[in-house]
Amino acid sequence: DAGVTQSPTHLIKTRGQQVTLRCSPKSGHDTVSWYQQALGQGPQFIFQYYEEEERQRGNFPDRFSGHQFPNYSSELNVNALLLGDSALYLCASSLTASGFRGYEQYFGPGTRLTVT
Amino acid sequence: RKEVEQDPGPFNVPEGATVAFNCTYSNSASQSFFWYRQDCRKEPKLLMSVYSSGNEDGRFTAQLNRASQYISLLIRDSKLSDSATYLCVVNIPSGTYKYIFGTGTRLKVLA
Numbered sequence: 001d002a003g004v005t006q007s008p009t010h011l012i013k014t015r016g017q018q019v020t021l022r023c024s025p026k027s028g029h030d031t032v033s034w035y036q037q038a039l040g041q042g043p044q045f046i047f048q049y050y051e052e053e054e055r056q057r058g059n060f061p062d063r064f065s066g067h068q069f070p071n072y073s074s075e076l077n078v079n080a081l082l083l084g085d086s087a088l089y090l091c092a093s094s095l096t097a098s099g100f101r102g103y104e105q106y107f108g109p110g111t112r113l114t115v116t
Numbered sequence: 117r118k119e120v121e122q123d124p125g126p127f128n129v130p131e132g133a134t135v136a137f138n139c140t141y142s143n144s145a146s147q148s149f150f151w152y153r154q155d156c157r158k159e160p161k162l163l164m165s166v167y168s169s170g171n172e173d174g175r176f177t178a179q180l181n182r183a184s185q186y187i188s189l190l191i192r193d194s195k196l197s198d199s200a201t202y203l204c205v206v207n208i209p210s211g212t213y214k215y216i217f218g219t220g221t222r223l224k225v226l227a
Contacts, residue, residue, distance in 0.1 A: 033215065042120075042203055042217035043160065056214050090159055092215075103148045103207050105215060107159040 002027050004093050004108035012114045013081050021076045021111045025093030032074040033105060034066060035090040043090055049074050050096055078113075086115045117142050120206050122218035130226050133194050137221045139204030140186045148207040149187045151178055153200045154220065160203055164189070194225045 005024045013019050025032050031050045035043035045058035049068035068074045072093075078085055089112075092105035122139045129135045141149075152160035163176065166187055170179035177190040191198055204218040 035215075035217075040219075042219045043215075045214050045216065048214065058214065088157075104150070104162060104165055106162065109159050 004091060004106055006089075006091050006108035006111050008111060009109065010112045010114075012116060014116055015081055015083060017081050018077065018079045019081060019113060021078075021089050021091075021113075022073065023076070023091030023093075023108055024073045025091075026106050029093035029095045029106070030072050031094045031096045032068060032072065033092045033094070034074070034076045035092065036060075036085075037088040037090055037110075039087075046076070081115045083115050086113060088112050118218075119143060119208070119216045120204055120218040122204050122221045124219055124221060126222040126224055128224045128226055129194055131194060131196060133225075134190065134192045135194055135223065136188055136190045137202055137204075137223075138186055138188050139206075139218055140184075141204075141206045141216075142185070143206070143208050144182075144185060146185075146206045146208055149178075149180055150205040150207070150215075151176075151187075151189050152203040152205055152217075154203055155200050163202070191223075194223075196225050196227060199223055199225045 007022045033048040034046040037043040046060050048056040052068045063079045065077045088110045090110045091108045094105045120141050149166040151163045153163045154160040164178045166178045166180050175192045179188045201220040201222050203220045206216050
């Protein structure tokens with residue numbers, strides 16, 4: 001049973017550039033959420049995708065955008081990179097369903113982005 | 117006030133000790149609660165989902181107090197391998213739902 005996978009594992013970009021991160025959810029899951037985790041902080045919710053639509057968004061600027069594909073995989077795009085965007089970007093998958101278990105999220109290993 | 121608050125620690129405890137962490141949340145409409153464990157530079161891993169008033173899984177016990185708006189995690193008979201950061205997560209109904217993480221509590225179990 002494949003867990004959540006993310007690519008790439010590490011990335012170094014320059015200020016002003018654009019980046020695309022990828023995520024494949026756990027087998028059987030249909031919902032993908034993205035988080036940003038700065039050093040020493042808890043993950044911060046960026047947005048969530050279900051049925052190829054963004055259905056929930058955290059307090060992140062429009063420079064952060066995403067997409068979900070018919071196979072439930074997802075991309076996170078960040079434009080006009082700032083130094084402050086350097087962080088671990090985590091993808092989590094879940095199964096949207098009635099009942100409590102639908103809220104349990106499973107995380108991928110993350111992509112560590114460094115902006116110089 | 118932060119939506120989810122945790123004592124950052126670190127908590128340094130000897131092997132075999134019992135340790136407890138608390139987490140408070142501000143949104144009384146919060147519906148579900150979780151504890152995750154995160155090792156250094158790794159992804160968070162689901163440790164426990166907190167049902168109704170609480171539940172137990174081996175050495176780990178989670179409790180929920182809705183009246184006082186806090187959840188707790190108790191670890192009995194601490195092992196060296198329990199050393200990690202423990203993240204409290206609250207599921208807030210907002211349209212659909214979204215996870216709000218605390219900043220985490222660092223635990224170090226000493227030999």
